[in-house]
Amino acid sequence: MPSDSASLRQCRSVPKGKETLLFVEDDVMIRRIYSNFLRQRGYTVLEAEHGRKAFEMYEDNKDVIQLLVTDVVMPELNGRQLADLVSIHHPDLKVLYISGFTKESILQRGILEAHMPYLEKPFGREELALRIRQILDTTATPA
């Protein structure tokens, strides 16, 4: 277990950002924990609890949203369906998928493709921030 000073050093080393993210997660506690942390790191975070609301929020804020972070398995509109819907008009939007299912399970169900950015829950807040920075700093997302 890291000491307090080690935690502080680790926290300071977590990358920051000024971009706007749309965070879609149906578990309110998980959504709040990650969103608040990302705000502390400088991001503007828009939150949606399901795919339909996320799509509406995206439409209202499409000029500022630079990354969609979405849970994969959600009722009605899943994360992949949401991303596909958004990409019809905005194919360059970057997406990070998150889920409590293993990547193998998600691939077996045919929901995602192997090259798609993915984080399996539970993951640390720092891990999320690093992955987000990595994706945002990448010039192009594979189709």
Place this chain on the structure above:
Amino acid sequence: MDVNIKGFQDLCDGDPERLRELVELYLTQTTEQMLQLEKGIQTHSASTVSRIAHSIAGANLMVGVDSPVPLLRQLEHCGEQGEMTEARAIFEELDGQFKAMCIRLKEMIPK
């Protein structure tokens, strides 16, 4: 019952007010999900049982409350397999564990 709140504390960076809010949110959300789980078992909705058990397990892992996770994984499996009789027995054990944990957590959070 012993409950480890280190996971909650880490997520709140040592802030007692945020710790209280997070524990209250956890208790409110999990209580509601346990009711949904019970309803799913009563109505033999295997997909509900599987989905809600998976969701509670994920949230518990997030805050470092690992002890109910094995029972939740068993329930998730029962839901996937449609084994609702077994699901009921597991739920009863889980419910007892969760109620004891709620009492302990309420004692541990800052007033």
